[in-house]
Amino acid sequence: METHRKAPIGRPRGFDTDEALESAVRVFWEQGYEGAGLTDLTTAMGITRTSLYAAFGNKEELFRRALERYTEGPAAYAARALREPTARQVAAAFLNGSVRATTRPGCPTGCLGVQGALAVGEPGRGALIAWRNRGTLSLRDRFRRAVEEGDLPADTDPGSLARYVMTVANGIAVQAAGGATRDELRHVADLVLRSWPPA
Amino acid sequence: METHRKAPIGRPRGFDTDEALESAVRVFWEQGYEGAGLTDLTTAMGITRTSLYAAFGNKEELFRRALERYTEGPAAYAARALREPTARQVAAAFLNGSVRATTRPGCPTGCLGVQGALAVGEPGRGALIAWRNRGTLSLRDRFRRAVEEGDLPADTDPGSLARYVMTVANGIAVQAAGGATRDELRHVADLVLRSWPPA
DNA sequence: CCTTTTCCGTACCGATCGGTGCATAAAGTG
DNA sequence: CACTTTATGCACCGATCGGTACGGAAAAGG
Known part of the structure; x- marks a missing residue:
């Protein structure tokens, strides 16, 4: 055999x-x-x-494979962030990771999953939207657990908080694609984390 | 004559x-x-x-004209927001305006200035980046004035704060393009404003 | 050797891309 | 009326788009 x-x-x-x-x-x-x-x-x-x-x-299948590869490579910070011990550390790792990934020297600026999602026509658009929603749902589940563990205020809505963090990360990708520097985006991430949790 | x-x-x-x-x-x-x-x-x-x-x-000139038109039309909330009396109200008007503009029923979702910037090749990319930077600088000037007027803490960096707000707005546009609803994005804007100024 | 199976290089497909040449139509000016 | 100026409709340009047919090259099995 x-x-x-x-x-x-x-x-x-x-x-x-x-x-x-x-x-x-x-x-x-x-x-x-x-x-x-x-x-x-x-x-x-x-x-x-x-x-x-x-x-x-x-081409479309190649793009799908490339997206998988991107997730395991430059975007692996997302999966790593979910394993941080506290919600605040999750958010910090997620945002700082997105800053680093979208402004890595020698690499294209921005995020493949964001650039692509907007540029792609009907064919691959679904795959991109699903990709980003998957990320948001992972964050939501992690924050939900944090609420159960007393790591976040009991009245926190995990879904809204996850969408908030993902929204900032998406914005960081747009900013990076537009030429924002790593230092400038670090300040943005710091501003988010300085008021965590957003009461 | x-x-x-x-x-x-x-x-x-x-x-x-x-x-x-x-x-x-x-x-x-x-x-x-x-x-x-x-x-x-x-x-x-x-x-x-x-x-x-x-x-x-x-095509490129048409796009430039369309971008002007978009700025005066659906994106006019940005210029209006700058005229609000306090920095907090500026941020609120800016973020809520971007939520409304990117999820307007009967209109495409997302923001022309964000979708375009990522999809466009070398030719028009400069125009888009300049467009978004112009917005960030306007916000920075407005926040700088707010610091002088005692409307924001004296140690606030107006540039970072402006970039932060613009980053969230860009993220909102990406989220809207990906199918996020108006209510979901309103929650995101609320989270930002609930902790204002971001100490 | 031969056949079979797979891969590679070339040359090409129809469709679409952004952009034009040209003749005609519709206005003002004499 | 003729003449100029501008706008329109149609047909068309070369280039590029994603995708493929086909024949030869390189490997394994007989």
């Missing part, structure tokens, strides 16, 4: 799928979904159109 | 320039700069390609 283990029949790939996907992330991150042409993508990935379609299906 | 007052020589326009521009605003607002094709625009405006180019120059 292990015969097809390490000897896939036929000619092997001439490129590394992961590396190619990483390059695709950069292109989508910089130019958005519609802004990224097949030529841009194949050039950056170092493969031909044919290879791209054989390996990833089509 | 008044001979060319009401009798422009040559065949007169067969359409109203203002109405056409208003239609263009809707299209850009819904689909972004790159997402709006010439066919979409001319169809909505009820004119032909030739007329569009004769009246507005090209």
Whole structure:
């Protein structure tokens, strides 16, 4: 049963799928979904159109894969933030992480999940909206737990608080895409955290 | 000297320039700069390609005109907010105005100046970034005056505070584009205002 | 060797992109 | 009336869009 283990029949790939996907992330991150042409993508990935379609299906599926990759890579701060011990630390890690991720030197400014969501047409828009809502719901669940643990005032609405934090993070992404510096955005995050919890 | 007052020589326009521009605003607002094709625009405006180019120059200039129009129309809440008597009222009017503008029934969700800024390529991107920076600077000047008037704590940094408010407004636009309701976003604005000034 | 299976490079598809050339229509001016 | 000026309608441009057909190259199994 292990015969097809390490000897896939036929000619092997001439490129590394992961590396190619990483390059695709950069292109989508910089130019958005519609802004990224097949030529841009194949050039950056170092493969031909044919290879791209054989390996990833089509542009939309490639974008979905790139979004997953982005979530596990540059946007991994979000999942990490949820594991902080207190609600305040969750918010701090989330906002500071978003500042760092959207202003990382040598990387495109802004957030792939925000740029993309607005630029994409009907096809992939649903995936982006679902992506962001998933993040908001994760935050809400975490804050709900914090209320139960007495970590937040009992009358706190976890949903509103989660949406508030996510809204600021989205705004940070827009600001970063518009040229705001890391220091400027750090001040923004500080202002949010200075009055936590927002009574 | 008044001979060319009401009798422009040559065949007169067969359409109203203002109405056409208003239609263009809707299209850009819904689909972004790159997402709006010439066919979409001319169809909505009820004119032909030739007329569009004769009246507005090209797509980029049309977008610039549409952005002006948007500023004076749906986004006029921003200029109104600056005239509120206290810094807190300025922030409240600004945030509540952005909530209303980005979730107006019968209009596209989100903000033209935010959707566009992210979707547009190199050509018009500068205009969008300048547009948003102009807004931030106006807020900063207003908050600076508020500090002088004792309306805000003396140690307040007007620039950071302005960027904070603008960041939340940008986030609200992203949230609205992603399907957040007016009530949900009102709660977000309330959370910001409940802890004002952010000590 | 051969066949089979898969991948790669080229050259191409129809559709759409933003933008124009040109003839005609509708106004003012003589 | 002719003449100029401007606007419109139609057809069309080259470029690019996402996507593909096809033939040859490179691997495994016989």
